[in-house]
Amino acid sequence: MRLKELRKQKNITQLKLAMDLNMNQNTISRYENGEREAGYRELILIADYFHVSLDYLLERSDDPTFYSEQT
Template identity: 50%
Template sequence: MNVSQQTISRIENGENVLPSDILIHLSKYFHVSTDYILKLSDVRMTQEYRLEMEQMLLRHFEFFLSYCRLNRTNQKVISFLAAQMEKAEEKKIKE
């Protein structure tokens, strides 16, 4: 974000105002509303992010149910394999 620690400290202490571009960047990065960052709302997730997560859950619901029916050992195996495949895909992207 190209913001110094000193600037962040001043914003936290109320000495500086949070610039709107940084506020928007933080909102997008953390998937929260700007009102949540400014403590104007208790709603953490943006409506857009909440809908995105709901759609993802619906697309993968059957897999999720199957995973939940596995014993703890098999769940760990699935999690390990998924992490390894994710690392392999990230490596391909970087190449």
């Protein structure tokens, strides 16, 4: 997951990200270190927070573009 990369690009600490997402800082650390995998709800929260696609967050694409269908 590109979480650490995205967080550092925005100059955000693990603690700030955790507080903004209503998570524990230790959880963010474990996601970044590969010690724990985020569930789909957490993945969506993180992708929305950084305005990137889930595929980009999960390193399935190099295109960070977030696509949203709006009517």
